[in-house]
Amino acid sequence: MTFTLPELPYAHNSLEPVISEKTISFHYGKHHQAYVNNLNGLIGGTEFENSDLDTIVKKSDGPIFNNAAQIWNHNFYFFSLTPEKGSVPSDKLLNAIKTTWGSLDNFKAEFNKAAATVFGSGWAWLVKDDDGKLSIIKESNAGNPMTRGLIPLLTFDVWEHAYYIDYQNRRPDYIAALWALVNWKAVSDRY
Numbered sequence: 051m052t053f054t055l056p057e058l059p060y061a062h063n064s065l066e067p068v069i070s071e072k073t074i075s076f077h078y079g080k081h082h083q084a085y086v087n088n089l090n091g092l093i094g095g096t097e098f099e100n101s102d103l104d105t106i107v108k109k110s111d112g113p114i115f116n117n118a119a120q121i122w123n124h125n126f127y128f129f130s131l132t133p134e135k136g137s138v139p140s141d142k143l144l145n146a147i148k149t150t151w152g153s154l155d156n157f158k159a160e161f162n163k164a165a166a167t168v169f170g171s172g173w174a175w176l177v178k179d180d181d182g183k184l185s186i187i188k189e190s191n192a193g194n195p196m197t198r199g200l201i202p203l204l205t206f207d208v209w210e211h212a213y214y215i216d217y218q219n220r221r222p223d224y225i226a227a228l229w230a231l232v233n234w235k236a237v238s239d240r241y
């Protein structure tokens with residue numbers, strides 16, 4: 051199948067000042083688009099020619115995995131953000147977060163620590179396992195928790211291309227600011 055870049059569910063300047071329109075123009079318009087173009091160029095004539103994206107992420111490796119997982123991760127990242135204010139976790143998810151980390155603030159502190167300490171390029175994830183148990187994990191490069199049998203709930207992209215235009219080397223500032231954009235309804239619906 052031919053993959054396409056999904057339309058973002060918000061205006062490209064609506065995440066400012068946390069994420070600038072210029073960052074969206076490069077991160078979504080160039081990097082995300084490039085992964086889509088690359089994957090379309092790679093899968094022709096392979097066993098993945100007619101596979102959906104989840105299947106390719108779970109079963110491929112090498113360049114096909116890298117580009118497929120980067121499409122998946124970016125779709126998930128961009129659709130986990132919203133310019134709407136006042137987004138909060140569902141009671142069910144909040145209770146699970148409190149059981150695991152004591153409080154929402156403490157969860158955020160632990161997540162921030164994980165995101166800040168991904169060495170090089172990668173992703174921080176909130177995931178659940180088959181029993182609904184929550185955890186925070188780090189993935190390098192295009193890593194995706196589904197390859198470990200985990201269910202993704204939220205991710206922060208900590209590749210430099212996600213923040214360098216707006217924050218330069220200050221990754222912790224980008225991470226701290228990003229919480230204001232988290233679409234907790236989307237995250238809660240996945241739990």
Ligand code: MN
Binds near residue numbers: 077
């Ligand atoms: Mn990215």
